[in-house]
Amino acid sequence: MRRLLRNPLGLAAAVLIAVLVLLALVGPPLFGDQAAAIHPDRINQGASATDPLGTDALGRDLLARTVVATRLTLGLAFLATLIGTVGGVLLGALPAVLPRRAGRLVVATVDILVAFPALLLAMFTAVVTGLGARGAVLGIGVALAPAFARLTHTLTASVAGADYIAAARMLGVPRRRILTRHILPNIAEPLILNTAQSMGAALLGLSAMSFLGMGVQAPSYDWGRLLNEAFGHVYVTPAVVVAPALAVALAGLGFMLLGDTFAKAAAGSAEPLGPTRAPTVPPAREAPDPDAVLEVRDLTVAFPGGVTPVRQVSLTVRAGEIVGLVGESGSGKSMTAAAIGRIVPHPGLVASARSTLCGTDLDALKPPERRALLGSSLAMVFQDPTASLNPALRVGGQLAEVATQHDGATRAEARSRAVRRLSRVHIRRPEQVARQYPHELSGGMRQRAVIAMGLMGTPRLIIADEPTTALDVTVQREVLRVLREAVDDTRAGALFISHDIAVVGELCDRVSVMYAGRVVEELPADALHRARHPYTRALIGSLPGMDTDRSRPLATIPGRQPSPADVHDGCPFADRCASAGARCSTRPALTTRGTGHTVACWEA
Amino acid sequence: MTPPADTAPETTVPRRLSLRFLLRQLLRLALSLAALVTASFAMIHLIPGDPLRQMLGPTAPKALVDQRRAELGLDDSLPAQFGHYLAQLAHGDLGTSFFSSQPVSDIIAQGLPNTLSLAVLATLTALAVAIPLGMWAAVRTHGGRGRRTEAAFTTLTGAAVAIPEYLYGLALLLVFALGLGLLPPAGLTGPASYVLPVAALTLAPAALIARLARVETLRELDTDYMRLAHAKRLPARRLYAVHLLPNTLTATLTMGGLLLGGLITGSVLVENVFAWPGLGQRTVEAITQKDYPVAQAMILVYGALVLVVNFLVDIALGVLDPQSALSAPARQEG
Numbered sequence: 001m002r003r004l005l006r007n008p009l010g011l012a013a014a015v016l017i018a019v020l021v022l023l024a025l026v027g028p029p030l031f032g033d034q035a036a037a038i039h040p041d042r043i044n045q046g047a048s049a050t051d052p053l054g055t056d057a058l059g060r061d062l063l064a065r066t067v068v069a070t071r072l073t074l075g076l077a078f079l080a081t082l083i084g085t086v087g088g089v090l091l092g093a094l095p096a097v098l099p100r101r102a103g104r105l106v107v108a109t110v111d112i113l114v115a116f117p118a119l120l121l122a123m124f125t126a127v128v129t130g131l132g133a134r135g136a137v138l139g140i141g142v143a144l145a146p147a148f149a150r151l152t153h154t155l156t157a158s159v160a161g162a163d164y165i166a167a168a169r170m171l172g173v174p175r176r177r178i179l180t181r182h183i184l185p186n187i188a189e190p191l192i193l194n195t196a197q198s199m200g201a202a203l204l205g206l207s208a209m210s211f212l213g214m215g216v217q218a219p220s221y222d223w224g225r226l227l228n229e230a231f232g233h234v235y236v237t238p239a240v241v242v243a244p245a246l247a248v249a250l251a252g253l254g255f256m257l258l259g260d261t262f263a264k265a266a267a268g269s270a271e272p273l274g275p276t277r278a279p280t281v282p283p284a285r286e287a288p289d290p291d292a293v294l295e296v297r298d299l300t301v302a303f304p305g306g307v308t309p310v311r312q313v314s315l316t317v318r319a320g321e322i323v324g325l326v327g328e329s330g331s332g333k334s335m336t337a338a339a340i341g342r343i344v345p346h347p348g349l350v351a352s353a354r355s356t357l358c359g360t361d362l363d364a365l366k367p368p369e370r371r372a373l374l375g376s377s378l379a380m381v382f383q384d385p386t387a388s389l390n391p392a393l394r395v396g397g398q399l400a401e402v403a404t405q406h407d408g409a410t411r412a413e414a415r416s417r418a419v420r421r422l423s424r425v426h427i428r429r430p431e432q433v434a435r436q437y438p439h440e441l442s443g444g445m446r447q448r449a450v451i452a453m454g455l456m457g458t459p460r461l462i463i464a465d466e467p468t469t470a471l472d473v474t475v476q477r478e479v480l481r482v483l484r485e486a487v488d489d490t491r492a493g494a495l496f497i498s499h500d501i502a503v504v505g506e507l508c509d510r511v512s513v514m515y516a517g518r519v520v521e522e523l524p525a526d527a528l529h530r531a532r533h534p535y536t537r538a539l540i541g542s543l544p545g546m547d548t549d550r551s552r553p554l555a556t557i558p559g560r561q562p563s564p565a566d567v568h569d570g571c572p573f574a575d576r577c578a579s580a581g582a583r584c585s586t587r588p589a590l591t592t593r594g595t596g597h598t599v600a601c602w603e604a
Numbered sequence: 605m606t607p608p609a610d611t612a613p614e615t616t617v618p619r620r621l622s623l624r625f626l627l628r629q630l631l632r633l634a635l636s637l638a639a640l641v642t643a644s645f646a647m648i649h650l651i652p653g654d655p656l657r658q659m660l661g662p663t664a665p666k667a668l669v670d671q672r673r674a675e676l677g678l679d680d681s682l683p684a685q686f687g688h689y690l691a692q693l694a695h696g697d698l699g700t701s702f703f704s705s706q707p708v709s710d711i712i713a714q715g716l717p718n719t720l721s722l723a724v725l726a727t728l729t730a731l732a733v734a735i736p737l738g739m740w741a742a743v744r745t746h747g748g749r750g751r752r753t754e755a756a757f758t759t760l761t762g763a764a765v766a767i768p769e770y771l772y773g774l775a776l777l778l779v780f781a782l783g784l785g786l787l788p789p790a791g792l793t794g795p796a797s798y799v800l801p802v803a804a805l806t807l808a809p810a811a812l813i814a815r816l817a818r819v820e821t822l823r824e825l826d827t828d829y830m831r832l833a834h835a836k837r838l839p840a841r842r843l844y845a846v847h848l849l850p851n852t853l854t855a856t857l858t859m860g861g862l863l864l865g866g867l868i869t870g871s872v873l874v875e876n877v878f879a880w881p882g883l884g885q886r887t888v889e890a891i892t893q894k895d896y897p898v899a900q901a902m903i904l905v906y907g908a909l910v911l912v913v914n915f916l917v918d919i920a921l922g923v924l925d926p927q928s929a930l931s932a933p934a935r936q937e938g
Binding site: 009112115116117118119120123124126127128129130131200204207208211212213214227231234235238241242245248249252253255256257260338341343345347371372374375378380382383384387388389390391392393401402405406450453 | 635636639643647650651652749759762763765766767768770771774775777778782783789826827828829830831832833834835836837838839842846847850851865866868869870872873876877887888891892896899900903906907910911914
């Protein structure tokens with residue numbers, strides 16, 4: 001409730017509804033006489049001093065009549081909502097109580113009824129029950145019921161799947177009791193939230209029925225009836241429809257906004273974060289590496305609230321080389337890949353001392369040129385191949401568009417190139433696969449298709465972000481082989497991101513180990529057994545080998561990685577490190593310990 | 605290159621499942637139509653008391669009431685009447701109006717084209733305006749940026765949804781037809797006559813679809829394939845129109861289809877505001893005058909329209925998003 005009042009719209013809606021309820025209570029006693037007083041001298045007039053919103057065909061004050069009509073309008077809407085809610089909840093709960101077959105029949109009936117618009121159901125009921133407020137209320141109530149029934153049924157079904165219901169069933173609690181004791185209390189809240197909106201819908205529906213002459217009949221009047229009477233004179237004195245129309249519109253708005261606010265308050269909303277402070281990195285001084293396809297120095301990614309998932313990461317990938325990037329989840333591997341590909345999600349910001357792709361400084365390029373360079377020279381492969389391909393487009397088209405968009409190829413050229421690339425990643429019947437949709441392929445085929453997509457251009461760099469994590473072990477090998485072949489054939493460089501140090505050791509030429517957003521060790525893959533950083537050693541040590549003693553628990557790394565929001569002066573691994581000493585309260589820099597081997601550790 | 609050696613099974617889903625999907629939807633349509641026809645037949649019999657007396661009024665002579673009842677065949681047994689009703693329907697015979705003695709099928713033939721053109725035009729306008737608007741709002745507000753745009757968008761569309769079509773109709777009528785005199789206030793006299801009724805019918809659904817399109821687009825923008833499409837550096841037009849649009853359409857069009865159903869009956873109200881020569885005015889007349897044969901037929905026609913529209917939307921979805929078409933039967937079985 002407090003949240004409701006903090007939201008200005010919610011407050012406005014609550015005030016509006018409160019005023020309407022007040023008018024419904026005091027309107028008839030205060031303005032009843034004025035609303036009924038007939039003035040033959042002021043018939044169908046527009047606004048005047050005595051009648052601020054005009055008069056009707058008998059010279060009665062329309063403002064007073066509109067105010068008085070509030071009671072009947074709200075009352076009828078309330079009745080219709082009550083009918084709809086009670087009827088709907090009963091209908092929706094029936095399948096949970098009835099035998100299975102009968103329950104299905106109820107669900108099917110509700111499914112059919114939901115498809116029919118409320119007004120149509122209300123008109124049907126109006127024909128059967130005869131014209132008048134009774135028929136309209138019943139009709140709108142009946143029309144509201146199917147939606148409530150469906151909501152109840154959906155909610156019941158979701159709650160009925162919960163473990164505690166299963167437990168109650170197992171204990172032999174009767175179904176009716178399960179419904180009243182366990183299910184209804186748990187679905188009450190969303191149902192009540194829905195009632196506010198239904199009240200609005202009922203009010204609008206009843207007003208529509210009365211406006212059409214199928215609802216409240218003279219001499220009674222609700223807003224819709226007033227509109228109906230005023231509408232007969234609209235061409236002569238247009239102003240006469242304003243008062244009842246405004247009343248209906250405001251009430252509709254009020255209930256709708258109140259329902260929205262309820263729903264939002266129930267869902268809860270995230271507090272906005274402050275703006276991101278752009279990370280500052282001084283430009284690199286040393287000369288660029290001439291062999292590198294990718295060279296990043298001091299790459300840093302920052303998010304609001306001081307969250308810095310990537311901290312001064314430097315990487316070099318040379319042509320024909322696969323560099324592995326390993327670390328636990330949350331070490332910043334994937335964010336590093338996203339930063340290189342310039343697809344860091346908003347509101348993250350990227351800075352680096354140097355980012356060059358094929359010798360071109362990415363930061364110096366204008367956006368269209370950078371787009372052209374990244375589009376043709378960089379290929380990305382993500383973890384989940386199911387999610388990486390657009391489900392609505394054919395596989396071949398998704399490959400071909402790279403060629404048509406970046407190389408200006410014709411559709412036919414692009415198409416045949418797509419088929420050739422698919423066969424290059426060992427996909428059988430590539431012509432057929434190109435015509436298929438992603439969901440028709442297996443996971444391994446999809447991932448190979450994504451690699452083929454990366455090979456459509458002339459990639460100089462392939463970034464593969466955990467490309468085999470979501471796949472079976474047997475399919476993994478296939479994808480790794482395709483990746484190795486792609487690098488060997490195209491002489492592109494590859495950055496291979498994985499949490500699996502065994503795979504990295506087999507596939508890659510060099511390995512960078514990331515911890516808490518930083519590279520802590522960099523070494524040739526064949527030197528992994530000589531790793532010096534305690535974290536790398538722990539990663540290797542946690543791998544079960546053929547000679548691992550199965551009777552003892554598998555080795556794990558105790559403790560947790562610091563969060564990307566933490567600011568720490570010391571070595572981030574110190575808390576989990578067995579050999580941590582006094583020096584570890586200052587952060588060690590990467591220092592060279594041999595050919596192509598750097599380590600950031602005081603004790604190594 | 606090494607010769608192809610697949611360890612992964614090359615799974616392909618047979619296309620004939622689409623046919624099964626079509627048949628299933630057809631069966632659904634047929635069942636719903638059967639329920640509708642039964643309901644429209646039952647309508648007259650559900651009226652408490654004597655429908656003929658209701659129709660002709662308490663002062664009509666008994667002989668007339670009996671004669672009319674015999675004419676309508678209401679003296680036969682219920683199954684016989686139902687059989688007769690179905691046989692008539694099969695011949696396109698929907699009975700005769702009590703008041704004008706005009707065949708109901710003629711009334712419908714006159715009004716239906718105008719009602720349909722209004723509803724279809726309004727739907728197309730709503731989709732054409734709302735989907736780009738919702739996508740634009742999503743791109744502008746994705747990932748927590750553009751908080752002001754977001755607040756303005758949700759507030760305005762929220763308010764626009766809450767106001768019913770006939771009030772938009774009245775407001776447009778007052779301002780543009782009666783006030784400014786820019787557009788015709790009533791009837792169908794030319795293309796300009798369409799502007800106000802279409803606008804009145806479009807505003808609320810367009811606001812709702814725009815909200816939905818924004819939510820759907822926001823969800824899609826976070827998917828891997830949109831990240832990959834970004835990484836492929838496709839031009840914005842291709843990114844949004846080819847990659848994003850089809851994936852947001854499924855939910856948006858499902859909603860749009862349901863709205864079109866509501867829009868068809870909403871047109872009843874708007875037609876009454878603008879004296880549109882469609883079915884809407886005749887329907888209201890028939891119900892208020894207790895012209896039961898016409899009322900019965902009108903409810904049948906409107907109901908059938910809604911069902912057919914829902915059917916077509918489902919089929920369109922199956923074509924647009926084959927995955928939903930393939931999984932739909934499984935979902936229903938499960």
